[in-house]
Amino acid sequence: MKSHKVVTACMCATVLVLLTATLCGQQDPGPRGAPVGAGSPVAGLTSNELRFFNDGAKRFITPDTVSSGLGPSFNGDFCGTCHSQPAEGGSSPSATAYPNIGANPQVALATAAGATNTVPSFINANGPVREARFKYKLNADGTPDTRRPDGGVHDLFTIAGRSDAPGCVYPQPNFAQALATNNVIFRTPTPVFGAGLIETIDENTLINNANANAAQKLAFGIVGTFNRSGNDGSITRFGWKAQNKSLLMFAGEAYNVEVGVTNELFPNERGNFTSPTIPAGCLLNTTPEDTSNFLGRRAAAANDAQVLSDITAFADFMRFLDQPTPSCTGTACSASIQNGNAKFSAVGCALCHTPSLTTGHSTFAPAALSGVQANLFSDLMLHNMGSGLADGVSQGAANGNQFRTAPLWGIGQRTYFLHDGRTADLLQAIQQHQSTGSEANQSIVQFNALSPSDQQDILNFLRSL
Numbered sequence: 001m002k003s004h005k006v007v008t009a010c011m012c013a014t015v016l017v018l019l020t021a022t023l024c025g026q027q028d029p030g031p032r033g034a035p036v037g038a039g040s041p042v043a044g045l046t047s048n049e050l051r052f053f054n055d056g057a058k059r060f061i062t063p064d065t066v067s068s069g070l071g072p073s074f075n076g077d078f079c080g081t082c083h084s085q086p087a088e089g090g091s092s093p094s095a096t097a098y099p100n101i102g103a104n105p106q107v108a109l110a111t112a113a114g115a116t117n118t119v120p121s122f123i124n125a126n127g128p129v130r131e132a133r134f135k136y137k138l139n140a141d142g143t144p145d146t147r148r149p150d151g152g153v154h155d156l157f158t159i160a161g162r163s164d165a166p167g168c169v170y171p172q173p174n175f176a177q178a179l180a181t182n183n184v185i186f187r188t189p190t191p192v193f194g195a196g197l198i199e200t201i202d203e204n205t206l207i208n209n210a211n212a213n214a215a216q217k218l219a220f221g222i223v224g225t226f227n228r229s230g231n232d233g234s235i236t237r238f239g240w241k242a243q244n245k246s247l248l249m250f251a252g253e254a255y256n257v258e259v260g261v262t263n264e265l266f267p268n269e270r271g272n273f274t275s276p277t278i279p280a281g282c283l284l285n286t287t288p289e290d291t292s293n294f295l296g297r298r299a300a301a302a303n304d305a306q307v308l309s310d311i312t313a314f315a316d317f318m319r320f321l322d323q324p325t326p327s328c329t330g331t332a333c334s335a336s337i338q339n340g341n342a343k344f345s346a347v348g349c350a351l352c353h354t355p356s357l358t359t360g361h362s363t364f365a366p367a368a369l370s371g372v373q374a375n376l377f378s379d380l381m382l383h384n385m386g387s388g389l390a391d392g393v394s395q396g397a398a399n400g401n402q403f404r405t406a407p408l409w410g411i412g413q414r415t416y417f418l419h420d421g422r423t424a425d426l427l428q429a430i431q432q433h434q435s436t437g438s439e440a441n442q443s444i445v446q447f448n449a450l451s452p453s454d455q456q457d458i459l460n461f462l463r464s465l
Contacts, residue, residue, distance in 0.1 A: 028426040037325035039087025044368035055305040056317025069261035069289030071159035072282040073272035082189035086413040092128040116161030128421030144183040151393040168282035185391040188421035194323030197374035202360035224381035241398035251314040263290040324410035340461025347446035353377040377408035386438025
């Protein structure tokens with residue numbers, strides 16, 4: 001190929017991203033190695049706050065069995081199943097990037113304790129941890145009824161066959177048919193590093209940031225909106241579509257939906273929607289299975305952390321979990337990373353991926369969470385990501401094309417990208433932002449017009465975060 005054709009290919013659109021990476025040399029450097037720079041508590045916690053952080057961290061990685069609430073359907077048996085890379089609270093584990101974590105734990109979990117599950121085709125040892133959502137509810141023959149939107153999580157596994165669930169007979173959803181009828185979408189875990197800082201950013205700060213740089217955003221075709229609680233109208237901010245209002249809500253929903261443990265926020269068992277009712281032989285516990293522990297006054301004084309329900313302990317762990325530490329900052333970074341930072345803003349990426357926001361005041365841990373610069377690289381708003389990333393699922397005010405701006409802190413050690421984990425290549429993830437209707441289109445046009453070295457510098461900058 002002649003050199004002028006190579007240069008042209010370097011500036012082309014999404015369809016040639018793999019070709020351009022080969023021809024021009026731009027390449028995702030891949031996940032950074034040690035030091036991890038994540039998984040530690042925020043600075044400034046009192047000894048008591050740190051004790052509650054450690055208690056939550058321990059529960060976060062403690063597996064559930066059927067007797068403690070697992071099932072009747074589930075995607076994982078503890079929080080760390082999904083949130084473990086590069087440390088507890090992170091994203092989906094990778095066997096290749098982090099062999100100490102191991103392969104996708106969902107593969108072994110399918111048959112753990114004698115369970116009779118089949119591993120769905122979209123789950124494999126070297127792929128991301130995933131949950132599955134059906135776009136539409138099913139007709140009697142299992143085909144999608146396009147008149148009735150679904151959007152709910154259809155858990156991968158059931159407790160049928162497990163030694164701790166004798167007598168439970170409960171089929172998995174028919175994922176093969178769902179794939180064949182284009183009725184399933186996937187979600188990968190969102191990291192919870194710095195989640196307490198995100199929770200503490202007040203609404204005025206978010207709204208003022210949304211109104212900033214209005215003319216530039218208009219020129220780029222960026223509009224955005226906030227997802228809001230259907231109960232009190234406040235801005236919601238956790239999850240791929242910013243569907244959850246608080247860390248306690250985030251923890252309670254995940255414990256019920258992903259692990260199957262009923263709790264004080266979600267006190268009723270949920271099925272996998274394959275059968276209209278949950279088989280009686282699979283309902284083995286009284287509910288809710290996770291509650292506050294009502295100890296006597298003397299026992300509570302000596303064991304105050306044990307009073308908490310699991311979901312409250314999970315929320316404490318996430319709330320006190322620090323933001324990831326980048327590999328370098330400012331002039332301590334290489335010339336490439338510094339240039340990548342500048343070009344990241346120049347092509348408009350920072351208009352949505354706001355580099356930092358300052359937290360308000362926290363009652364939970366004033367010294368640790370109040371007035372902190374949170375370097376999240378997100379405006380926490382919903383944006384139309386176009387037909388290429390659309391999943392057809394609505395959550396709250398978010399429609400099927402909209403997603404929360406994903407915080408980029410910690411992306412330097414992440415392995416899978418985008419809401420469904422479709423790629424492990426950061427360059428491909430950037431290009432996937434371009435499609436019909438996407439608010440990122442103009443930014444990708446400008447990214448593709450950069451020189452190959454400037455594009456590489458942006459990749460290097462992102463992997464430094």
